[in-house]
Amino acid sequence: MRVSQTNLAGDLLLHLGQPSDGPLHERVKRALRTAIRNGRIEVGTALPPSRQLAADLSCSRWAVTEAYSQLIAEGYLEAQTGSATRVRWSDNPDADSLRPAARHTPAALFDLAPGLPDLRAFPRRRWAEAVRTQVTTAAFTEFGYPPPGGHIRLRQLLADYLGRSRGVAATPQDVTVCTSVTDGVRRVCHALRADGITAVGCEEPGWTRLREVVRAAGLDPVPIRTDSGGLRTDDLAGHTGLRAVLTAPAHQFPLGTVLVPERRAALLRWARRVDGVVLEDDYDAEFRYDRRPVAAIQGMDPTRVILFKSLSKILSPALGIGWIVAPPRWTHHLHQTDQVATQPSTLDQLAFATLLESGAYDRHLRASRKRYRNRRDTLVQALAQQLPGAPVSGIAAGLHLILRLPATVDTQAVITAAATRSLRVAGLAAYHATDDHNDHGLVLGYGNLADNAVSEAVRHLREAIEESR
């Protein structure tokens, strides 16, 4: 069905849901994304101007521009200067053949959206070799159903590795192999819910996807503010009945802060006091450039912390390999509440185990750390040269940084203008659960940005910002 441009909202019956489903801009984004994914809005379709859609939906224009900007960053929409915002992507494979013009839309040349490691640096030869070794030498019984919780060899190597590299205190039985951090958090949320927990504190700002996962599991995501010292643990006491909190203590997303030592202790005291649990998202803690990586808080109280981690920020999200480290009580609940748990292929589990065992994984991490640090230096330098007035923060670790923008600059306009230059960036505001904040700026991911594209990307960004004043 071709959607008319003039009254898209009405025709599409965008279901924005209830206020309890999150802030308006997120609900608008979700509704649009779903309509695009399902093919209800075809590739190439022009969306109505934000003012008009806002009027149709009876919401603020900001919510619509924010939603558009995020969908541009995610690649669903494309913006062209002086023209309407159009649908650019669909997982409908016929879309291209239906609208040949769309085929020629260039992909983002400069990918500064956060969330990806350097896909060019995937250790292809080593991975292929590890798979080959396992596939050709494994006992035939390894081709049967994998045991619950994952292959024991990988669980043993992970327990050992995490103890060594992240200060994690875990036996192999405490490790459950899953497919991603979101998969792990989803499964734990179901276990929490089965145990009578109804809400999970979520960092504000924080990773939107995990907040959605918490909500989809039937739990209430409670925003807990963060500041320069990380999660404001004092605020936890203000939420009576709260017994679970999701946090990234080693490297807060998106602000890039570290949870300060007194708050690490306070967080665990809180968990013990309320008989609760801390969900520790350890997504990219290895990439620390100023000192040794901050150890996981899991090691400080393994009975109160569930740690999540995946290969998505280290090797590739295409592998679908992650793990949960949980105390026996929660591992037990996990196995009870999710009996159809999906695991990565046994062969891939064994291939990853081979990389861990041979030291290839460590070498990849070391090489990656060096590569990302150099790229960060280049990026920070380029930003200082081209955008001398804009403060940069969160640069000590990880694969992204924060670029604050003056209040005179329209962030959404920057994202849109950047997209017309094949530059994908994300707005800081998008990671807030509420509209009650002053975070004005961009989250610039450099994990998947080609080294030789950094200065050109920053030049395009400067132009986009200048255009949006």
Next chain:
Amino acid sequence: MRVSQTNLAGDLLLHLGQPSDGPLHERVKRALRTAIRNGRIEVGTALPPSRQLAADLSCSRWAVTEAYSQLIAEGYLEAQTGSATRVRWSDNPDADSLRPAARHTPAALFDLAPGLPDLRAFPRRRWAEAVRTQVTTAAFTEFGYPPPGGHIRLRQLLADYLGRSRGVAATPQDVTVCTSVTDGVRRVCHALRADGITAVGCEEPGWTRLREVVRAAGLDPVPIRTDSGGLRTDDLAGHTGLRAVLTAPAHQFPLGTVLVPERRAALLRWARRVDGVVLEDDYDAEFRYDRRPVAAIQGMDPTRVILFKSLSKILSPALGIGWIVAPPRWTHHLHQTDQVATQPSTLDQLAFATLLESGAYDRHLRASRKRYRNRRDTLVQALAQQLPGAPVSGIAAGLHLILRLPATVDTQAVITAAATRSLRVAGLAAYHATDDHNDHGLVLGYGNLADNAVSEAVRHLREAIEESR
């Protein structure tokens, strides 16, 4: 914690749940399996005699012996003639080191439990080569997040292949890559539930695991009887409000029947009348020995049928690759209700696509069909020689057959006696949701039985049966 032998049930607080959770023997089995998996009962622990546990749990002895037998078949327990039934397996990796004696327990030498293809025949070299080709030649962008629904190349090849080999009518958009039939049914059940459907008709007898998946998704599994013509479609009308039914029309599990043509038509008429949906489990339809495989009913009405299939019965369950073919409406619901859907690794999806494209998958199927037909012939012949009185049925297709036993034989005792001979078999009664049936016999899977072990396995089975008269 070591559990004392004399009052295991009381110590363990086995939670049998409610009658609505299924028949007693299943609930006892689940409770024991959970306790073993969680390490609450250690490897080597002797279970109380069935009479005693039955008294402790206030249930029939049959329910306990049935539960023990199934857990023996699943490898959790082991039986020794003249000795107590003991816990043999745990995913607790320390179990072995804690109890060195357990390390020497032989694995089942003769695996006649249904559900596995020949793990010895996994095309190792081809798979390793397909992965290597993909890993080394894929565009670097393939290492990013996979698109929702699976890699489009695999979806295209599957739509084409399924049309050719199974009479399935599907566009690539109708194909959703998932990790197994249970994963697919779980996801569809969540979508059904979100759409207001509350119950799913399940074949009686039928695959226990899927019944559990239906229940875990919050839907009511309604037993629908099957007979020599497959699912008794006339019975559907007796369940007012029922709008979904799960069936394996090409090869009923475990009875091995085919849904007769008039019932295929009746099933689709029923689905249209109640505005419902048929969940078609196409698990091993390729292995048909008497004629061409029966086409999927999906092709007869693609708007009313959702088809499920995986590589678990063809290549290996360790790969975790499956697919759902659904009409656009349900594909849409699937994407909406399960936004954290797990996919197999993109690299594995591409490797499988390579096997499909090169014809290697077809060749593997043809070679497998020949291998299984020969093995079935050997097995049927051995059964006729060693157990001339026992009727064999369901031999025209698939990887298992039914061996009926005289009423004078205690089936549970046979399973236990077989286990002491390292022979793993399953009881037909275990696949019934209720105790209201006369099915007296065994389900013998020969997919993963070594060719040179067939006659010895049957000799052991005969001895186990003779011992249980």
